[in-house]
Amino acid sequence: xxxxxxTTPAVLVAIAIAFLMIAASVFIIxxxxxxxxxxxxxxxxxxxxxxxxxxxxxYRFMAVSMLVFYVLFTISCLLLQAEGHLIFSDGKxxxxxxxxxxxxxxxxxxxxxxxxxxMEHFDLGVSPIAMNRKLFWFVIYAFVFRMFYAVTLxxxxxxxxxxxxxxxxxxxxxxxxxxxxRLFE
Numbered sequence: 316x317x318x319x320x321x322t323t324p325a326v327l328v329a330i331a332i333a334f335l336m337i338a339a340s341v342f343i344i345x346x347x348x349x350x351x352x353x354x355x356x357x358x359x360x361x362x363x364x365x366x367x368x369x370x371x372x373x374y375r376f377m378a379v380s381m382l383v384f385y386v387l388f389t390i391s392c393l394l395l396q397a398e399g400h401l402i403f404s405d406g407k408x409x410x411x412x413x414x415x416x417x418x419x420x421x422x423x424x425x426x427x428x429x430x431x432x433x434m435e436h437f438d439l440g441v442s443p444i445a446m447n448r449k450l451f452w453f454v455i456y457a458f459v460f461r462m463f464y465a466v467t468l469x470x471x472x473x474x475x476x477x478x479x480x481x482x483x484x485x486x487x488x489x490x491x492x493x494x495x496x497r498l499f500e
Contacts, residue, residue: 325394329456332387336463339380343470346373374474377467388460389414389421395453404447412444420444424457428464 322330393414395402401409403420412420419442426441427434434440446457 323398323400325391325398325400326452328394329391329453332384332391333456333459335387336384336459339384340463340466343377343380343467374471377471381464381467384460384463385421385425388424389418392417392421400450400453402447402450402453403444405443406445409447409449410444416442416444420446421460424461425464428461429468 392402392412396411396417401411403410403412403416423434423440423442446453448454
């Protein structure tokens with residue numbers, strides 16, 4: 316408890332953002348099943364606009380949370396630097412980065428989370444800066460951010476593939492001339 320009291324405000328903000336990202340990920344994982352049931356009912360029974368609107372709100376929540384956490388993570392990186400934490404590196408030594416470089420670093424983490432380590436494997440990057448690996452707590456913080464994006468994008472991808480498959484099955488069952496299925500043409 317004493318360690319938390321001696322930390323700087325920017326570190327406390329980063330800890331709070333990390334916990335919020337973890338909570339949002341858990342919410343997305345477990346709330347996702349109920350929304351999938353609504354989408355299944357929409358495909359199987361009604362194709363009603365109300366059910367579609369309710370399901371689309373779930374996807375909006377994920378999109379907005381991704382955007383909000385992108386902005387919060389970038390701002391927290393800038394706050395951490397303003398307090399003197401050397402969280403970035405040029406590959407050799409710790410450096411300070413400006414707002415554009417911090418934004419590019421965050422985009423790099425988003426893409427690394429979104430492409431599920433393809434960028435890591437092929438050593439691709441968007442940003443000229445990297446994280447300072449000597450600050451283990453920042454490495455964990457960046458990992459939580461990256462995993463939030465990975466979990467969210469996996470859920471979106473699986474959901475779209477599932478619903479697209481259900482719509483294709485409904486088209487095969489009811490035929491291409493069904494009036495309800497023309498919404499997707």
